[in-house]
Amino acid sequence: MGRMTHVLTALAWPYANGPRHIGHVAGFGVPADVFARYMRMRGHQVLMVSGTDEHGTPILVQADAEGLTAGEAASKYNRIIVEDLDALGLSYDLFTRTTTGNHYKTVQDLFTTLYDNGYILEKKTPGAISPSTGRTLPDRYIEGTCPHCAFTSARGDQCDNCGRQLDPTDLIDPKSRINGETPKFVEEDHFFLDLPAFADALNAWLDTRTGWRTNVVRFTKNLLEDLQPRPISRDLDWGVPIPLPGWAERPDKRLYVWFDAVIGYLSASIEWARRSGDAEAWRRWWSDPEAVSYYFMGKDNIVFHSEIWPAMLLGNNGEGTAGGEPGSLGRLELPTEVVSSEFLTMEGRQFSSSRRVVIYVRDFLERYSADALRYYICAAGPETQDSDFTWTEFMRRNNDELVAGWGNLVNRSVAMAAKNFGRIPEAGELEEIDRELLTATREAFDTVGELIGANKIRAAIGETMKTVAAANKYLADTVPWKLKEDPKRQGTVLHTVLQAVNDLKTIMSPFLPHSSQRVYELLGGEGVFAPMPRIEEVDDLDGGGAIEGTYPILTGDYSQTPKWESTPIRSGTPLEKPVPIFTKLDPSIVDEEIERLNS
């Protein structure tokens, strides 16, 4: 990817049935933002999109629990999620929602094309519905006695006691977990996506993919060995209506939430384009074979991104066994890479809102800085295997690495120069040791950049921290605080280390944009260095969706993004005694936080 190109950065859609926890943003939010920011700095045209996923049964359940309508509950959590992602500094071009009129229309357009091309089957299927509401009752919302082990709280999909997979009709005395009533098992008419029609095309596509994480490739190959038609409609009154005569009017039939949610990548791109004033601009990321697309998600979402969404795109293009023609959206490109992370656990346990093993993004950011969280996720996140978040480790990484390593380097360099010169001193003739440091920081642009481009974020920030250590060592070796008798040499050393700091803040900026902005300002920079998203309150463009009133989107102007390259500092720039950019944490926070978890 040497020359400028269009890079779609697609992030998994957070489900709007509650606030999101740090595991969610560790899985897709921060890694994708690092990637997107870096790609912009390399001069690529990045489009970073996502939104909240707002349909489906869990939203209805949450809404009922709070005495809200589904729309009200979705709007409530949409807003919370938007604010949290904004606070983290995730640089979305558009973060929207699946309840917009634009999304409904896009979903229906794609459904229609798939239908017209012959990739949607209609057939009867057994299912459970709630007699009082007429809504589909997902298997996991049915509980009863396990026929194998007599466990009385077995779920319709699986018995938590003996671990056996179940069919809800196997359960003895089945009850709805939502309201206790006995579910009605019925034959329902539903639509299915004909996945087997894409088996060959999907395998051929997968064979051309390179650079994917091995776990994703293996998992996907496995999936493709056994493709079955997958239902894409439900008996629900909350979702996108099915755009067919005799179906669109029915209040009890909707498209299945996963079907509409994955189309969000496309609808959000279209919404972004329309809001940008060039309604066709999205095609540069979707219809150009030279464009690339990276999808970021947790491992539980691989199936949708490496199997189902590509299948839907192939169907749109008429590239399955039934043939067909691209529909109203034109031909659409399949994902370049599916970048899946593993899971973050919490003090050894899986995150679980219901069991209150959880740290919400909001709570975290009330007490600690966004960059402290971003650093932890970058350095120790679940990139290729599950990783465990512990407060002890968070504190250690924050204090020993972020504060004592990078923060202290910035602070001591700027403080020394400010005290001795009051400005960035001039560099005299460079010695070997000076040139070595400057070479190391310049080379870090290449090594770190290559790692970010390959989505090896842990290694990338580790490489950056090695360069930070080299700069600290440089100060230990050159001892500028002892050079008061030789101001020329002292100025040269301080100039050199400040140059290194200046470049390091550029390299750090995809990972730690907030603090890089502050280092930029410490060194006399004005205006925006690391651009941040902003929340805008907007009207739905179309109506026809489920949104009432305005809604918040996350967007931003990232056109002033700095270049990924060494930039010379200017001698003579005034410097003041710096305020530390990071906060050292007291060990007592560990007990406090664990106490909070247990309370």
Add this chain to the structure above:
RNA sequence: GGCGGUGUAGCUCAGUGGUAGAGCAAACGACUCAUAAUCGUUGUGUCGCCGGUUCGAUCCCGGCCAUCGCUACCA
């Protein structure tokens, strides 16, 4: 049951067909510009167990044990 991950120094993890590394913790030293922050020196490991391939395996293959996750109507 099926699929997959993991098992390497006290801790967290990286890594390679030629008998192993980083950070932290520990000890000692240097330094004092800096949020007591930095820099240097010093250990330790039958690289889960058993077998196979190989001149040689921690890294390849098979089996086993332990542990974790996924298993599609769940978003």
